[in-house]
Amino acid sequence: MSLTREDFLAVDDITIKEITVPDTIPVWSGKKLFIKQLNRGQQDAYLKRQFADTRMKQLGQKQQEISSLNIYGHDAWLCIKSVCDETGKLLFTNADEEAINKKAGEAVGWIAEQIIEFSGMKTDDRVAKGEITPEEALAEDIKN
DSSP states (O other): OOOOHHHHHHOOOOOEEEEEOOTTSGGGTTOEEEEEOOOHHHHHHHHHHHHOOEEEEEOSSSOEEEEEOOOOOHHHHHHHHHEEOTTSOBSOOGGGHHHHHTSOHHHHHHHHHHHHHHTTOHHHHHHHTTSSOHHHHHHHHHHO
């Protein structure tokens, strides 16, 4: 039986997970928190933040200018969009970004990594960081 439009849209498929900060982050060690998977729109927004906007402009017959914009603050943004209570209610708003950025980078970075992995975006993140090419990512996806 195939899904109808209503069935597809009615599925509650965003899950929540409790994580525990490892001993390698001493001040936060053993602290527990909940994270919520990023939805597709949030995943796309994250990737756009990572890749930024690249524009090409024709200057002349064979000249081109490529410009891009780098955006930072990915880890805080991920925490705002994902860290939640046990019911899925988000703990932070965009107004908290500066405060989150003042927390220990090691801890916030670890939480952000957990969000990326839980949201199934590890490969996308590696491409965005330039660790692998899009072609290598596709080859990995095909193998898996």
